[in-house]
Amino acid sequence: MRLTRYAAAAAALGVVLTGCSSEAGDQAQDAAENTVEVQEDVSFEAGTTMAEINEAGVLRVGTKIDQPGFGLANTEGTPEGFDVEMAKIIAAELGLSEDQIEFTETVSANREPFIQNGQVDIVIATYTINDTRKQVVDFAGPYYEAGQDIMVASGNPEGIEGPDDLAGLNVCSVEGSTPAENIRTNYPEATLTLYDVYSKCADDLLNGNVDAVTTDNVILTGLVAGNPDAFELVGNPFTEEPYGIGLTLGDTEFRDFLNDTLEQSFEDGSWEAAWDATAGAITGEPAPEPPAVDRY
Amino acid sequence: MSFLADNFPLLRDAFLTTLALTVVSGLLALVLGTVLVAMRVSPVVALRGLATFYVETFRNTPLTVVFFFLAFGIVQIDLQFPSRFITAVAALSLYTAAFVCEALRSGINAVPPGQAEAARALGLDFRQSLTTVVLPQAFRTVVPPLGNVWIALAKNTSIAAGFAVTDLTATLQRLANANADQLVLVFAAVVVGYLIITLPSAWGIRVLERRLAVLR
Numbered sequence: 001m002r003l004t005r006y007a008a009a010a011a012a013l014g015v016v017l018t019g020c021s022s023e024a025g026d027q028a029q030d031a032a033e034n035t036v037e038v039q040e041d042v043s044f045e046a047g048t049t050m051a052e053i054n055e056a057g058v059l060r061v062g063t064k065i066d067q068p069g070f071g072l073a074n075t076e077g078t079p080e081g082f083d084v085e086m087a088k089i090i091a092a093e094l095g096l097s098e099d100q101i102e103f104t105e106t107v108s109a110n111r112e113p114f115i116q117n118g119q120v121d122i123v124i125a126t127y128t129i130n131d132t133r134k135q136v137v138d139f140a141g142p143y144y145e146a147g148q149d150i151m152v153a154s155g156n157p158e159g160i161e162g163p164d165d166l167a168g169l170n171v172c173s174v175e176g177s178t179p180a181e182n183i184r185t186n187y188p189e190a191t192l193t194l195y196d197v198y199s200k201c202a203d204d205l206l207n208g209n210v211d212a213v214t215t216d217n218v219i220l221t222g223l224v225a226g227n228p229d230a231f232e233l234v235g236n237p238f239t240e241e242p243y244g245i246g247l248t249l250g251d252t253e254f255r256d257f258l259n260d261t262l263e264q265s266f267e268d269g270s271w272e273a274a275w276d277a278t279a280g281a282i283t284g285e286p287a288p289e290p291p292a293v294d295r296y
Numbered sequence: 297m298s299f300l301a302d303n304f305p306l307l308r309d310a311f312l313t314t315l316a317l318t319v320v321s322g323l324l325a326l327v328l329g330t331v332l333v334a335m336r337v338s339p340v341v342a343l344r345g346l347a348t349f350y351v352e353t354f355r356n357t358p359l360t361v362v363f364f365f366l367a368f369g370i371v372q373i374d375l376q377f378p379s380r381f382i383t384a385v386a387a388l389s390l391y392t393a394a395f396v397c398e399a400l401r402s403g404i405n406a407v408p409p410g411q412a413e414a415a416r417a418l419g420l421d422f423r424q425s426l427t428t429v430v431l432p433q434a435f436r437t438v439v440p441p442l443g444n445v446w447i448a449l450a451k452n453t454s455i456a457a458g459f460a461v462t463d464l465t466a467t468l469q470r471l472a473n474a475n476a477d478q479l480v481l482v483f484a485a486v487v488v489g490y491l492i493i494t495l496p497s498a499w500g501i502r503v504l505e506r507r508l509a510v511l512r
Contacts, residue, residue: 109472113479135477175457175466176473193380194466196458200368207371 036088036270042095049247049254053121054095061087062106062114062123062246066197068222069279070126079103083124085274086143086245086265090122093261108176112136115246122258123246126216128178129294138251139244140258143271145291147237148179149217151205151224154232158211162236166190172201172210179215182239198223206230216241218279225282242291259293266290299478300485303471310467311489317384317453317463318493322446324389329396334426336397337404347397354394359455363387367459384456392449399441403434436508443501450493464489 044051053059063083065073070081088098106114111123115137126146129139150171152160158169167189173180175194183190193210195201201213202223213220217237224231245258265271275287300307335347354362366377366387377383407430415425457465468486472479 109469112476132474133476137476172460175462176469176471178473180470181474193460194462194470195460196466196469200459203368207368209371209376 036085036092036098038092038097039095042093045253048257049121049251050094050257057096058100058102059087059091059094059096059122060102060104060120062104062111062120062125063087064107064125065103065105066199067126067219068225069218069282070222071124072222073105079105080278082144082274082278083126085278086124086262087122089265089270089274090245090258090261093257093264108174111246115248118248121247125246126218126243127246128241129244130178133246134296136249137246138249138255139246139294140255141244141262141293142242142291143245143262144218144243145288146216146218146241146243148182148214148239148241149220149237150234151202151213151220151231152211152234153205153208154230156232156234160212160234162234163187163190163214163238166212166214169211170209172204172213173215174198174201177215178241179239183214202227202231221279221283242294244294256295259295263293299475299481303485306467306471307464307485307489310462310464310486311492313381313461314450314453314463314489315493317381317388317456317461318446318450321385321388321392321453322449324385325392325396325445325449326442328389328393329400330431332393332397333400333404334431336401337426339422351394351397354391355398357391359387359391359452360458362391363455363459380456380460384453384459384461387459388449388452388456392445392452395445395448396442399438399445400431400434402441403436403438404430406437407433439501439505439508443498443505446501447494447497450497451490 042054044054063079063081064071065079067081067083071079071083072081073079084103087101087103091098091101104114104120106120106123106125111125111127112133114120115123122140123137127133127139128146129142133139148163150160150163150166152158158165160166160169163183164187166183166187169190170193171183171190172193172195173183175196180192180194183192193201193204195204198213198215198219201210204210205213206227213223217233217235220233224233245262247254247258262271265274271290272287280287332347332350335343336351338344363384366383367380370376377386411429411433412425415429420428453463454465457463457469464486468482471482471485475482
């Protein structure tokens, strides 16, 4: 069949093109082995979101599929990472197995509409809690504290130690992201190059078109892991980015449930195990102290 | 409404970037497309082959791939455009030129063969008969398809947003993420920006079409 041969060639090309991100993907494979014990015996008060999800037998989760360590689609298209593990922990508490989680890709710009329109039950997608977003959605957590950091070419030729050193240099980030906004407002002397995805920033740093890439440290760590010979992390976070779980505005019962689940996972070690199997496997660093849940 | 007022400078700059991308790439594509169509109908086999190869390559390659190649591909052979804006203009005009060429060719085919024969009988050479007899008539009949190409180009400029050009679409991404509570307004502002370019174009094309119509 000619057609199948072309399809195979196209698929092979696809593998080559995405080859750069596959190393981090391999490490996330370990995550698939990490299983959480599903609560068999759960009952929720009728009418609550928990009862509805339990009855429907499916938890719909919005996550990213392009962030190594947090949410990255593997070769079968299934997302893997720390965010995905958090979804599994929550599903388990709802009496659902991981097969009963339905993942939808959400990107930075569409997370609120997905929650508001009810297309997903929760969003776990390196979602920074902030006041503007709190106007339209509610947040459980945080379940992780990230911070903005800087990635440079290995050897750090420009000698960048922190954001103040970026003045006069070409800095790459993603259009619309909080880190880009931070550089624009607080470090206006840096020249920003803004793409739609971080992988293009990594390409530009490799080419020497930009001097540095800046965003949340966890994202940069994934990029460094993808090409450890060419990149290094400055390792001096200069902001606080609390990652939360987004849910429908005003659903207090569900938010309390999610917060309780998170706190429980902090205590019983499942949070730490999730970290070690995903983001921790990429950075090689032990799990940090879990953050304090903010019941605002 | 204060939201729009606050972000007006941002939206205006983005609009001007999109407009500049459209106009500059459109003019370059028109010039390049005209050269290409002259090659495609020329009596020289090598020129015909070259132009056909160009058209088939760029017409059948997704625009994003052309962008990717110019932004990240040619670096491998130590070539580089001086700015992201110029990269975008190059990608858009190279791509659009293929469509301009094909639109013009359809126009040339629509010019009755007797016209070119008469020009030749008068002693005009290939270049003269093309520029003074065939192309002027061809341009008239291709106003509607060229108008389509132009409007498609105006919308295709949005791909540049993914390649570090702050156009309307890039601004949409920035504002949408920073103003989760004003999404509808952000989308509306950006759509209006595109409509300001495309709607008058459509109207202009209609006027041009009426003015230039060949009465037969």
